[in-house]
Amino acid sequence: MTTSTRILLGVNIDHVATLRQARGTRYPDPVKAALDAEEAGADGITVHLREDRRHIQERDVLLLKDVLQTRMNFEMGITEEMMAFAERIRPAHICLVPETRQELTTEGGLDVAGQEARIKAAVDRLSKIGCEVSLFIDADERQIEASRRVGAPAIELHTGRYADAQTPTEVAEELKRVADGVAFGLTQGLIVNAGHGLHYHNVEAVAAIKGINELNIGHALVAHALFVGFKSAVSEMKALILAAAAKA
Numbered sequence: 654m655t656t657s658t659r660i661l662l663g664v665n666i667d668h669v670a671t672l673r674q675a676r677g678t679r680y681p682d683p684v685k686a687a688l689d690a691e692e693a694g695a696d697g698i699t700v701h702l703r704e705d706r707r708h709i710q711e712r713d714v715l716l717l718k719d720v721l722q723t724r725m726n727f728e729m730g731i732t733e734e735m736m737a738f739a740e741r742i743r744p745a746h747i748c749l750v751p752e753t754r755q756e757l758t759t760e761g762g763l764d765v766a767g768q769e770a771r772i773k774a775a776v777d778r779l780s781k782i783g784c785e786v787s788l789f790i791d792a793d794e795r796q797i798e799a800s801r802r803v804g805a806p807a808i809e810l811h812t813g814r815y816a817d818a819q820t821p822t823e824v825a826e827e828l829k830r831v832a833d834g835v836a837f838g839l840t841q842g843l844i845v846n847a848g849h850g851l852h853y854h855n856v857e858a859v860a861a862i863k864g865i866n867e868l869n870i871g872h873a874l875v876a877h878a879l880f881v882g883f884k885s886a887v888s889e890m891k892a893l894i895l896a897a898a899a900k901a
């Protein structure tokens with residue numbers, strides 16, 4: 654089991670594209686946001702090419718593939734269309750996520766335990782082209798064990814329930830669930846990432862969990878960037894995360 658004291662920040666730029674798609678303009682360009690994020694200390698750039706194309710477009714992914722200095726974490730649902738696109742662009746990292754057309758955002762983790770054969774086939778296919786595959790799952794031992802069984806080297810624990818928790822008791826319970834998931838994931842030999850719904854007021858407790866490799870954060874960063882600019886939003890978030898991890 655390895656535990657690292659270094660924690661990485663993956664910047665999700667989906668919602669820069671949301672603003673662009675709202676009016677069908679050419680701006681704001683998520684590619685510019687990605688380059689600014691890298692300059693401000695992002696360790697990687699995350700994009701989710703949704704089946705309904707509500708934010709990120711193929712054009713964004715293709716341009717990012719050419720210009721990123723760090724690495725792309727490409728989030729996708731398991732469909733033949735996405736598998737073929739991933740094989741074409743070969744991102745460094747791929748995170749397989751559940752997707753439903755009507756959802757406001759990704760509402761739960763992938764049910765790996767319930768569809769092992771299908772997910773194993775996707776992991777095998779994407780690993781063959783050199784991508785490091787992670788599975789976006791709830792912090793649940795059954796799903797974590799299944800993720801190991803299907804051969805994924807990494808998981809990303811869904812922190813949405815922690816982010817949505819209302820009372821201090823609920824927050825503590827959900828945080829413990831994530832921390833237990835991280836510890837269990839490490840015992841399974843997995844790289845453990847986390848993300849969803851993290852913001853400037855709830856990120857420190859998660860960053861303080863020992864053994865997390867990377868936090869993926871998007872919506873809150875884009876929102877804060879409206880007021881302070883993208884580079885400042887990223888560097889503030891990175892400083893918070895590194896300070897919390899160093900204190901833990």
Ligand SMILES: CC(=O)[C@@H](O)[C@H](O)COP(=O)(O)O
Pocket residue numbers: 665667700701703728750757758759789848849871
């Ligand atoms: C998988 C995940 O948690 C995020 O990438 C999320 O998909 C962000 O985009 P949406 O807000 O479209 O869900």
Ligand SMILES: NCC(=O)COP(=O)(O)O
Pocket residue numbers: 665699809848849850851869870871872873
């Ligand atoms: N995988 C989670 C992610 O990339 C960012 O989610 P959010 O911060 O936009 O909720």
